[in-house]
Amino acid sequence: MIKFRIRRNLKYPGQYLIWTVARDILNIIATNFLGIQSSISYCPFMFLGEFIAGGIIHLYLRKIDSQKSESKDQYFMSIKLIKTEENDTDYFIPVDNKIKIIFLIFIASFLDWIIFFIDEGVIGKIKRLSFSISMRLYGFATIFASFTYIYTLKLPLYKHHKLSLFVIGICLIVIIVSEYFFQVRDITLSYINFTYALLFIIVSQLFVAIQDSIEKYLFEYNYLNPFVVLMYEGLFGFVLSFLFCFHQDYFQDIKTIYKHKTIGEFILFLFVLIVYMVLTGLKNIFRIVTIKIFSPMTSILSYYIINPLYFPYYCIALKDFKDENDKINIPYLLLNIIISIIISFFGCVYNEFIILFCCHLERDTHFQISERAITSLETELVRIDDEENEGNNIYLNDFDSMANNN
Helix, strand or coil: CEEECCCCCCHHHHHHHHHHHHHHHHHHHHHHHHCCCCCHHHHHHHHHHHHHHHHHHHHHHHHHHHHCCCCCCCEECCEECCCCCCCCCCCCCCCCCHHHHHHHHHHHHHHHHHHHHHHHHHHHHCCCCCCCHHHHCCHHHHHHHHHHHHHHHCCCCCHHHHHHHHHHHHHHHHHHHHHHHHCCCCCCCCHHHHHHHHHHHHHHHHHHHHHHHHHHHHHHHCCCCHHHHHHHHHHHHHHHHHHHHHCCCCCHHHHHHHHHCCHHHHHHHHHHHHHHHHHHHHHHHHHHHHHHHCCHHHHHHHHHCCHHHHHHHHHHCCCCCECCCCCECHHHHHHHHHHHHHHHHHHHHHCCCEEECCCCCCCCCHHHHHHHHHHHHHHHHHHHHHHHHHHHHHHHHHHHHHHHHC
16 A cells, blocks of 8 residues: 655755756756757856855844744744854754864865766766766665765664665666666777766765765754855855866867857856856755755655656757667667656655555654654543543542432
8 A cells, every 4th residue: 555645844845856957947958059068167156056045045044033032933944043142041052163064064065066077077078878877877866865864863774764775776776787788889988988987977976965964964963054054065166166277178168159159149158157056046945955854865856756757858859768770769768767767756755755554664654653653642641531530530429428428
């Protein structure tokens, strides 16, 4: 038996999904109209978007904090606004000192910078490599995040978690093995180069998991404002992005568009960069809120849950899932659609949006634990009520006997 559970605050991972798709659509427009498929020139705009978005909300929250009532808790995006002054009675003390906290934020930003470079500067430049291979292997991020999350917050893995990770792992192995059979190769994409590309993708997913787990640790153990963390990550990343100045392709796309495109197309490119910055800021706002309220695994699920919906575009526009005759390889496409659906399904099982009522897989889910707690509480209240009624009956009986004796 299968049940779908709509958990509270689901609008935040939903918003993260929406803005992720919106940025992907923007990249599609840039690819079709400007001919830019992967560009590391987006990097400073990505981090600048994070910095501006986090800074704006942080300033807004400081304004709220100065006006809020002392007697009533206040929330923003379902996140409780806690005291930050040490003389407050409910002040939360971080477990780490400021130097370690800043270092962890820098590491998270550095990992984000490395992830961007791998995805755009390395994977995106490999010819003949499937355009969808990175998103199809995003299940690795769920597996890695599970173990880093457990190590960071010391939380257990339950039966439904283990089953989900096992099925996702099997599906990922099937994808990798099938790629060696279906991927069209030439001199630029030998078996060795393809293996290196897969390793780069897996390492990128590992870094995603570590970054999200670091952020969750900062939120839960050091009580940091998620938007302050996002602001500092954007600042550190913006500085790191200028290290790309030493990369020969850093300004190549801008130079190409400036020299070979019209003035209107160059203005469109600048407009795309600005919109990209805004969408990145919105996307990362809801990413960190999802990590704060839920977990890194939920954030990662929001990224790959609709993978099958991208496949028609990859087939038609980017000529993905093609054979040597440049025709759609139907078995290749169907296999990946089925596997992506299975991975998305068990990603929902892991995050308890879908609950399987078999083999006791439902026992340790949040829904069942809450149900048992409510049932136990109701039973206890009934017992107390019965004891009170019994005591009242004894009192009444004694009163009646006294009246009869009189």
